[in-house]
Amino acid sequence: MKQIGILNGPNLNRLGKREPDIYGHATLDDLTAQLEKEATAAGAQIECFQSNHEGELIDQLAAWADAGFAGAVINPGAFTHTSVALRDAIAGTGLRCVEVHISNIYRREEFRHKSLTAPVCEAVISGLGFAGYSAALAFIAGAES
Numbered sequence: 458m459k460q461i462g463i464l465n466g467p468n469l470n471r472l473g474k475r476e477p478d479i480y481g482h483a484t485l486d487d488l489t490a491q492l493e494k495e496a497t498a499a500g501a502q503i504e505c506f507q508s509n510h511e512g513e514l515i516d517q518l519a520a521w522a523d524a525g526f527a528g529a530v531i532n533p534g535a536f537t538h539t540s541v542a543l544r545d546a547i548a549g550t551g552l553r554c555v556e557v558h559i560s561n562i563y564r565r566e567e568f569r570h571k572s573l574t575a576p577v578c579e580a581v582i583s584g585l586g587f588a589g590y591s592a593a594l595a596f597i598a599g600a601e602s
């Protein structure tokens with residue numbers, strides 16, 4: 458069975474608790490429950506990991522790559538715009554990644570328009586809310602390895 462990682466970066470553990478106008482009312486647990494159902498229906502297995510710490514996100518990607526995961530859906534949060542280290546980890550592990558953003562980063566402040574991680578990801582989905590994670594998961598679950 459395909460294993461797929463779901464990686465969420467800094468502050469995404471606060472989903473549903475603040476800024477509902479941007480990120481909605483649903484929580485990270487709601488997202489996990491939704492994706493668990495979809496993964497089961499697609500015949501895949503997911504592992505969800507959230508951290509506010511850059512190094513932990515990097516270590517998790519490497520662990521998934523070493524464990525033979527088929528890919529990962531990643532929302533690096535604000536590290537998207539700052540982290541050369543995370544970009545290097547994605548490129549260096551060779552793990553197939555789809556980058557997801559809940560909000561449309563191109564409709565927001567200019568500093569969010571640049572993603573350092575997007576060029577080393579297979580695709581980017583931005584602005585579809587939680588549906589972006591679902592689409593990315595379905596893509597990796599259905600992709601040929």
Ligand code: CA2
Pocket residue numbers: 467468469471472473474475476480532533534535536537557558559560561562569
């Ligand atoms: O739109 C996205 O998914 C982002 O990756 C979210 C990041 C932001 O820095 C990126 O530019 C775009 C921020 C996540 C913070 O999430 C919160 C959710 C609720 C309350 C507070 C923060």
